[in-house]
Amino acid sequence: MAAVTTSTERSLNRLAIVGVLIVTMIFLAPIYWIASTAFKPRNLSTTIPPTVVFTPEVSPFVKLFTKRSQLRTPPTPEEYAAAPWWERMVFDGGEKVVRDGKGNVQWSGYPSRFMNSLIVAIVSTILAVGMGTLTAYGFSRFKVKGEGDLLFFILSTRMLPPVVVAIPMFLMYRAVGLNDTHLGLIILYTAFNLSFSVWLMKGFMDEIPKEYEEAALVDGYTRMQAFFKVVLPEAATGIAATAVFCFITAWNEYAFALIMTNRRAQTAPPFIPSQVGSGLPDWTVIAAGTLLFLLPVAIFTFLLRNHLLRGVTFGAIRK
Amino acid sequence: MAHIELRNITKTFGGHTALKKLNLEIEDGQFFVLLGETGAGKTTTLRLIAGLEKPTSGQILIDGVDVGDWGAAERDVALVLQQYSLYPRYTVRENLEFPLKSKIRRVPDDEIKERVGRAAKTLRIEHLLERKTDRLSGGEMQRVSIGRAIVRKPRVFLMDEPLSALDAKLRESLRTELKDLQRRLGATFLFVTHDQIEAMSMGDRVGVLNHGHLVQTGTPKEIYDNPRDTFVASFVGSPPMNLIKGSLVGGRAVISAKTFELPYEGLATSGADNRPLTFGIRPEDVVLESGAPVAAKVHDVENHGVEKIVTLRIDDTMLRATVPASTDVEIEQDVRFAWNPRKVALFDRNSGVSLRHAG
Ligand SMILES: Nc1ncnc2c1ncn2[C@@H]1O[C@H](COP(=O)(O)OP(=O)(O)OP(=O)(O)O)[C@@H](O)[C@H]1O
Ligand SMILES: [Mg+2]
Numbered sequence: 140m141a142a143v144t145t146s147t148e149r150s151l152n153r154l155a156i157v158g159v160l161i162v163t164m165i166f167l168a169p170i171y172w173i174a175s176t177a178f179k180p181r182n183l184s185t186t187i188p189p190t191v192v193f194t195p196e197v198s199p200f201v202k203l204f205t206k207r208s209q210l211r212t213p214p215t216p217e218e219y220a221a222a223p224w225w226e227r228m229v230f231d232g233g234e235k236v237v238r239d240g241k242g243n244v245q246w247s248g249y250p251s252r253f254m255n256s257l258i259v260a261i262v263s264t265i266l267a268v269g270m271g272t273l274t275a276y277g278f279s280r281f282k283v284k285g286e287g288d289l290l291f292f293i294l295s296t297r298m299l300p301p302v303v304v305a306i307p308m309f310l311m312y313r314a315v316g317l318n319d320t321h322l323g324l325i326i327l328y329t330a331f332n333l334s335f336s337v338w339l340m341k342g343f344m345d346e347i348p349k350e351y352e353e354a355a356l357v358d359g360y361t362r363m364q365a366f367f368k369v370v371l372p373e374a375a376t377g378i379a380a381t382a383v384f385c386f387i388t389a390w391n392e393y394a395f396a397l398i399m400t401n402r403r404a405q406t407a408p409p410f411i412p413s414q415v416g417s418g419l420p421d422w423t424v425i426a427a428g429t430l431l432f433l434l435p436v437a438i439f440t441f442l443l444r445n446h447l448l449r450g451v452t453f454g455a456i457r458k
Numbered sequence: 459m460a461h462i463e464l465r466n467i468t469k470t471f472g473g474h475t476a477l478k479k480l481n482l483e484i485e486d487g488q489f490f491v492l493l494g495e496t497g498a499g500k501t502t503t504l505r506l507i508a509g510l511e512k513p514t515s516g517q518i519l520i521d522g523v524d525v526g527d528w529g530a531a532e533r534d535v536a537l538v539l540q541q542y543s544l545y546p547r548y549t550v551r552e553n554l555e556f557p558l559k560s561k562i563r564r565v566p567d568d569e570i571k572e573r574v575g576r577a578a579k580t581l582r583i584e585h586l587l588e589r590k591t592d593r594l595s596g597g598e599m600q601r602v603s604i605g606r607a608i609v610r611k612p613r614v615f616l617m618d619e620p621l622s623a624l625d626a627k628l629r630e631s632l633r634t635e636l637k638d639l640q641r642r643l644g645a646t647f648l649f650v651t652h653d654q655i656e657a658m659s660m661g662d663r664v665g666v667l668n669h670g671h672l673v674q675t676g677t678p679k680e681i682y683d684n685p686r687d688t689f690v691a692s693f694v695g696s697p698p699m700n701l702i703k704g705s706l707v708g709g710r711a712v713i714s715a716k717t718f719e720l721p722y723e724g725l726a727t728s729g730a731d732n733r734p735l736t737f738g739i740r741p742e743d744v745v746l747e748s749g750a751p752v753a754a755k756v757h758d759v760e761n762h763g764v765e766k767i768v769t770l771r772i773d774d775t776m777l778r779a780t781v782p783a784s785t786d787v788e789i790e791q792d793v794r795f796a797w798n799p800r801k802v803a804l805f806d807r808n809s810g811v812s813l814r815h816a817g
Contacts, residue, residue: 350539353510356530357537358610359560372547 170433176426181232184422198228199423203431205229206237206245249428252410257435258321259406260389263328267385268378270329271336272344276370278337279344280352290341293334301331302394309398319400327399328389335388336381343377344370379446387436407432460521460613460646461486462507467516469502469670476502477670480516484614484663489640489647493657494667495693500650503667504616507648509533520613531562536607538617543603544591550602551587554578557610577605580639597628608639614646621656633660654694658682666690684803688810691738691803697767699738700777703807706730711737711802717775718752723799730804730813738803741767744779746787750796756787770795 176184178195207229214222214230222230229236237245274293278286308327309318317323347370355365371378397409411428414420440447462484469477477499484490494500505511507518509530517524525533536557537543544553554574558565565573578584581601586594591602600620607615620636621629637660640647651657657664658678665675666689674686685691691699704713708731711722722737746768757771761783768787770777779795787793804813 350541350543351545353508353530354537354539354543354606355556356510357508357533357535358557358606359531359534359562361531364561369545 173426173429173433176423177430179423179426181421181423184426196228197225198232199421199427200431201225201228202232202234202247202421202424203249203427204247206247207234208237209233210235248405248410249407252405252407253431255321255400255404256390256406256408256432259324259328259404260386260435262321263325263332263389264382264385266325266329267332267336268340268382271333271340271381272371272374272378274333274337275340275344276366278341280349290338293337296330296334305395305398308395312399317399319402319404321404323399324396324404324406327395328392331392332385332388336385339381339384340374340377343374343381346377347373376446379443383440383443383447386439390436461519462614462646462648463517463519463522464503464507465517465519467503467506467513467518469499469506469511470514475670477506477513480670480672482665482672482675484646484648487644487646489637489649489660489662491657491661491664492648492650492667493652493654493661493664493693494650495652497669498652498667499670500652500667501618504537504618504648504650507533507614508535508537508616510537531560534613536610536612536615538600538603538607538615538620540619540622543606544599546590546592548591549587550578550583550589550591550594553591553602554587554605554609557606563610573609577609580608581605581635596624597632600624600632604636604639608643614648615640617647617649619651620649622651622653629656636660655696658694666693668693684812684814685738686812686815688736688738688805691805691812695740697741697778697780699740699803700744701736701738701805702775702777703734704737705732705735706804707732713737713772713775717773720751720797721799722802722804724802724804725814734807735813736805736807736810738805739777739797739801741778741780743798743801744770744777744795745797746779746781746785746793746795748794750794752796753792753794756789756791756793759787759789 172189175191177199178197179190179193180196180198183190183193210230210233214235219227219230226236239245277283278290283289312318312323317326351369351373352362352365355369356362360368391408392406393408396406400406400409407428411425411432414425414428462482464480464482467477467480467482468475480499480503482503492500492503502511506513509525509528509532513526517526519525520533520535545556548556551574554577555570557563558570558573574587575584578587581604583598583601583605586598586602591599594602600623603620604617607617617636621632624632633656636647636649649656649660658681661678663675664678664681666673666681666686668689674681674690676684681690681694685694685699688701692701702713704711706712706722707719709722710719712719752772754770754772754777756768757776758769760767760769764783765780766783766785766787768779768781768785770779770793777795781787805811806813
């Protein structure tokens with residue numbers, strides 16, 4: 140069948156490939172825009188029509204990581220010559236790097252926000268996926284009283300847009316001192332993701348024949364050992380898929396992060412746009428921040444891609 | 459090795475009764491076959507013995523000890539399932555090692571190696587040891603499953619239709635191998651199947667299960683020669699026993715609607731006269747002869763190599779007979795037949811129970 144392709148089939152194939160390429164380009168356009176802006180000199184970042192050909196520079200990233208202030212007077216030639224390469228870039232932009240009394244360069248707010256994002260997203264993903272997997276296993280393998288109602292209840296936590304409860308949550312958090320803490324955001328994101336994680340993992344667990352564990356039980360293993368030795372490896376695909384989705388949700392969450400945090404535990408999403416407001420916005424710095432922000436999800440997804448491909452098409456696997 | 463006893467086992471799932479008052483005894487070193495149609499409760503029986511399911515009522519004894527409160531791990535039985543019993547992510551060797559690596563067994567590494575080697579040799583799967591199990595053929599998988607059971611030296615082997623997914627030829631050879639293996643190990647086997655040929659050829663004893671009731675247990679010969687009721691009679695044997703309605707009048711079998719009558723010389727059964735009966739006669743006990751008392755037409759002929767199965771039509775009663783392949787018969791030919799009057803079984807028409815068993 141496949142060996143014999145007629146010429147019409149071949150041209151149809153080519154047409155399909157062209158179509159896919161066009162659609163892919165449309166989807167990639169915003170990413171290209173952000174990526175190219177992140178390497179542009181500031182004066183080229185807002186030209187109309189957009190500048191496509193330019194000499195890329197890393198000054199946006201230097202600015203992203205340093206605290207800067209406006210230069211009243213240009214630096215003296217000696218000052219300029221004594222400065223390291225990256226500081227010159229800041230001078231070229233009409234700004235100077237802020238140093239403390241001992242002459243140490245001050246970091247901008249970005250690195251700590253980025254770290255906060257990582258901590259909150261990773262910990263909440265581990266919690267949501269871990270608890271979701273155990274819960275799903277319980278629902279899938281044991282007779283749970285009122286199973287349908289409980290599962291519906293778990294799902295129902297997703298039926299309201301979460302922002303609806305933002306104000307009461309904020310008041311509660313403030314009362315117990317959870318606002319602007321990592322723990323507060325972690326609890327919040329774990330709660331968001333848990334219902335999703337339970338439902339997704341239940342689907343995967345149901346797919347794993349219970350005969351595998353039963354064979355292990357008969358072979359002299361406890362239920363716990365059977366779970367870790369037999370069920371978990373079989374569920375790896377599902378766990379990977381669920382983890383990616385949970386991570387993306389937690390990583391991208393904006394509204395609650397904006398309301399619940401302002402400094403210590405603030406994550407990157409509310410921080411990046413907050414930089415727009417101070418003075419004339421430097422779009423290249425914002426683009427640089429956004430580009431770096433995109434990376435963890437891209438890397439995470441890339442690492443788990445083999446699992447994901449099978450995981451997203453679950454139901455079609457096995458049998 | 460062990461002696462297994464089920465006492466008054468009842469198992470219900472919700473409102474559905476899967477097993478009802480089951481009593482079963484398996485001697486040490488016996489090859490016991492549990493035979494039944496789909497849904498009869500065979501798998502349920504195995505799962506109860508393995509400890510994967512708890513009986514609703516009744517007791518399970520292994521070597522005389524009530525194991526009702528024991529978990530599956532403690533019962534030390536091996537279970538071979540029809541499918542899904544191998545871990546797809548592991549190689550054949552890892553699958554075979556798995557039961558030995560359990561914490562409750564603590565088998566030293568060199569002994570694991572030796573036992574796996576021995577099992578692989580017995581089952582002729584040595585060349586497959588390093589292969590992933592999803593790259594095996596059905597027959598190879600089944601051998602590995604059996605291997606996983608025999609590396610352990612369990613007290614009893616429970617096998618749930620381990621051969622039914624295989625093709626006829628492989629099934630036959632594995633059947634012989636399994637039986638051999640059981641003899642060599644001297645192990646107690648409980649083998650479940652819906653295939654009566656498997657049951658008759660392998661079992662030291664056979665138990666016939668019908669809708670959760672154990673209808674009859676006995677040696678294959680007892681079950682074949684002396685079925686307890688019409689269910690067993692029609693389930694065991696291929697082609698099955700002929701069952702025809704009639705009554706006994708003055709020592710002669712009179713077939714309903716006066717189709718024909720033939721002599722009956724079976725056991726004298728008091729009170730059999732003039733009550734609705736079902737006569738059972740095995741096809742091999744029906745003989746075609748030119749001088750025989752009853753006339754019939756040949757309705758159908760099936761050629762089975764060494765023999766032919768001839769379906770006879772007497773008005774609208776059908777009767778099957780096995781004849782040597784050399785016999786010349788054609789469809790719609792007029793023939794005459796008789797039966798071996800000593801081999802006729804009598805069943806009560808209402809209850810289906812054999813008069814001999816009803817006592
Ligand atoms: N977990 C369960 N829940 C509800 N009903 C069940 C369950 N397990 C078995 N049954 C029912 O119990 C009866 C016996 O089932 P069982 O699996 O023992 O049959 P079987 O003899 O092994 O049949 P087969 O030859 O098809 O494997 C069936 O009617 C089945 O539907
Ligand atoms: Mg079954």
